[in-house]
Amino acid sequence: MNDKTLSVLRLITGCQIGSARVFKALKAFSDPDDMFRVSAAYLLEAGFKEREFPTFLENKKEKAEKCLEYCVKNNIQIITYYDDEYPPQLRQIKDPPAALFVKGNFPEMANQPVVSMIGTRTCTEFGEKLAAGLAYELAQADFVVVSGMAMGIDAYSHKGALLAKGKTVAVLASGVDKPTPYCNKPIYDRIISSGNGAVISEFLPGTDIKQFAYHQRNRIVSALSQAVLVVESGFGGGSMITVDHALAQGRPVLAIPGAPGSPASYGTNELIRTGALLCRGSLDIIEEFERLLSKSLPRPARKANIPDTDPLAKLEPRKQKKAPSKKEKAEPLQKEIPVGEAPKKQSLSVRELLTDEEQTVVDALADGALAADTVCDILGISFPMAVSVLNSLELKGYAEALPGGQYKLID
Numbered sequence: 001m002n003d004k005t006l007s008v009l010r011l012i013t014g015c016q017i018g019s020a021r022v023f024k025a026l027k028a029f030s031d032p033d034d035m036f037r038v039s040a041a042y043l044l045e046a047g048f049k050e051r052e053f054p055t056f057l058e059n060k061k062e063k064a065e066k067c068l069e070y071c072v073k074n075n076i077q078i079i080t081y082y083d084d085e086y087p088p089q090l091r092q093i094k095d096p097p098a099a100l101f102v103k104g105n106f107p108e109m110a111n112q113p114v115v116s117m118i119g120t121r122t123c124t125e126f127g128e129k130l131a132a133g134l135a136y137e138l139a140q141a142d143f144v145v146v147s148g149m150a151m152g153i154d155a156y157s158h159k160g161a162l163l164a165k166g167k168t169v170a171v172l173a174s175g176v177d178k179p180t181p182y183c184n185k186p187i188y189d190r191i192i193s194s195g196n197g198a199v200i201s202e203f204l205p206g207t208d209i210k211q212f213a214y215h216q217r218n219r220i221v222s223a224l225s226q227a228v229l230v231v232e233s234g235f236g237g238g239s240m241i242t243v244d245h246a247l248a249q250g251r252p253v254l255a256i257p258g259a260p261g262s263p264a265s266y267g268t269n270e271l272i273r274t275g276a277l278l279c280r281g282s283l284d285i286i287e288e289f290e291r292l293l294s295k296s297l298p299r300p301a302r303k304a305n306i307p308d309t310d311p312l313a314k315l316e317p318r319k320q321k322k323a324p325s326k327k328e329k330a331e332p333l334q335k336e337i338p339v340g341e342a343p344k345k346q347s348l349s350v351r352e353l354l355t356d357e358e359q360t361v362v363d364a365l366a367d368g369a370l371a372a373d374t375v376c377d378i379l380g381i382s383f384p385m386a387v388s389v390l391n392s393l394e395l396k397g398y399a400e401a402l403p404g405g406q407y408k409l410i411d
Contacts, residue, residue, distance in 0.1 A: 007032035008080040008099050009064035014055045017203055018216050021052045023095050026081050070205055076176060077102040089114075093223045093249050097202035101176040104191055104198035107144050107167040109224065113289045113297060114144040116225035116246075118239045119153025119232045121376050124264050127153060127232035130256065132160035133304035134231070137282035139166020140300040143289075146171065146224045148217060149184050149199070150238070150377055153231045158187050160304070161197070168197040171221050173213035173377070176201040180209050181377045210367060211374050214238055222246035226292050229279060230255045233267030237373055240267055254279040254288065354396070357381070357389050362398055362409065369408040 011032070015022050028046045029035050035056055043053055071078055079085045080099045087109050090096045100106075115138060117131060135145045135157045145161040147154040149170035161168035170191055174180045176199055179188035191197040202220065203213065218241050222228050228246040230253065233239035246253055255276040258265020272278050279285060286297050354362065357379055364370060364378055375386035390407050393399040399407045 004032050004082050005078050005080055005099075006061065006064050006068060007035055008082065009067050009078070010059055010061050011035060011055070012098055012204065013063035013067060014059040017207075018095075018212075021048065021055055022098050024048065025056075026096060026098060032080070032082055067204060071101065074177060074205065075103065076205055077106070079106065087224055089225075090220070090223050093219065095219065096223075097220060100200045100202060101205055102198050102200050103176050104193075105195055106198040106200065107169065107196065109144060112142060112144055112167075113286075113293060114146060114225040115285060115289070116146045116221050116228045116242070116251075117153065117157035118147060118221065118228060118230055118242050119157075120234055120237060120239060120264055120267075121150055121152035121154075121373060122234075122264070123152040123156075123232045124262070127264055128156045131156040131231045132163070134229070134282050134285070135160030135166075135168075136164045136304040137300040138285060139164035139168070140302070141282070141286055141298050143167075143285075144169060146221060148173070148221050148238070149180075149187060151181060151184065153239075155184055155187055157231070158191060158197075162187075162190055162194060165194070166196060168194075169224065170197075170199045171217055171224070172199060172201040172203070173217040174201065174209040175203050175205040175207035177205045178208060181379070183381075209364075209374075209378060211370055214374070214377075215241055218242040219245040219249075222251055223249050225251065227252045227254060227285075227288060229253075229285060230268050230271060230276070232256070232258060232264040233271075234263055235266050235270065237267075243271065252277060252288065252292070254285060256280075354393075354398075355389075358393055358396075358398075361389055361393060365399060365407065365409045369402055369406040371406045 011022060011025055024047065025035055036059060038056060040053055040057060043056060044050070078099055078101060081091070081096060085106070086100070089109065117135060119127065119131060123131070131153045139145060139161040144167040145157055146169045147157045149155065149158060149172060158168050158170055168191060170188065172178070172180060179185045188199055191199055202216070218238055222242050222245040228242065228251055230239055230243065243253055253271060253276045255268040255271040256279050257272055258268055260269065277288060282300060286299065290297050360379060361370070361375055372386040372390055375389060379386065379389070390399060394401060394407070398410060400410050401407055
């Protein structure tokens with residue numbers, strides 16, 4: 001870390017992550033130290049608006065110094081846009097992150113095949129096994145496997161690469177010191193300790209998850225790779241957003257076909273119908289990368305043999321849910337509301353009226369409307385369970401449904 005790192009941190013702490021002025025500054029200044037030495041006249045000439053001047057002319061460095069101190073204490077590496085270690089493929093996009101915060105060993109990506117594996121959180125057991133198996137075989141062929149460490153396909157992609165002792169990178173939509181969803185912390189810990197992978201984020205350490213952050217995170221997931229593979233996906237959700245980013249960035253998209261009528265394959269089948277490359281297995285991916293990189297790549301040393309029962313029992317077996325007792329079965333989950341009465345909003349200070357999961361969602365809703373798939377990541381639960389929590393909050397008078405499947409707090 002050096003003075004240039006501190007200058008980039010001053011830029012980030014003085015702006016909202018993802019602000020257009022951050023990207024403008026990266027393009028306008030070849031030396032980050034110049035950002036805070038310029039005059040208003042120079043900024044005007046460089047295309048900045050007057051309302052953006054305080055970012056450079058009045059920005060103090062106390063926050064940046066505090067962030068730098070925190071990163072040093074917590075073994076968080078900072079790779080800025082101006083560093084040689086910065087992934088070259090990120091420089092190519094129109095909105096590159098000013099810095100990446102890294103835990104673990106960030107693999108060299110300039111001369112290696114890098115594939116982004118994405119898919120639905122609510123994947124099928126077949127999808128879990130397929131994602132793990134493909135990642136396992138690609139890792140053997142010296143691929144770096146990139147994903148977002150979300151539940152479902154993301155998690156199994158990371159796990160497959162870990163089983164092969166290969167390289168994998170998880171891109172978070174929170175601070176790099178905030179493993180999200182927390183149920184995937186075992187994956188987070190294993191990536192960091194493996195020596196072959198890293199967990200990264202463009203968000204400042206300590207940043208909690210926000211809904212807009214997934215969209216920003218997904219552009220990095222797609223940009224880090226030479227191509228994006230969609231394993232299972234419905235019509236909407238984060239996977240399709242990542243596909244949109246990939247197409248805008250000029251990355252080819254591969255998709256695995258699924259059974260007609262399967263909700264987990266609506267999106268992948270539609271992608272293939274509209275021009276995505278059909279993927280039947282790891283060999284299709286390797287051959288496409290040979291075309292993209294104009295060089296021969298190794299084949300997997302062995303085929304994946306992922307058990308049907310639990311694809312990754314070697315990493316961490318699934319926790320078995322304890323069956324409810326007779327007393328728990330008999331007790332209603334919530335008080336009945338008489339027919340004809342509208343639910344009344346309770347005081348938010350009366351926390352005993354809410355379950356821990358409901359209170360967590362209420363706190364998150366205070367920052368703005370949320371969709372059910374975002375609640376999945378916040379709580380680390382399945383999509384149906386997230387919908388159940390939101391429906392319960394609606395019934396209790398805390399939240400109301402909005403068009404487009406989002407929910408907001410009732411004022």
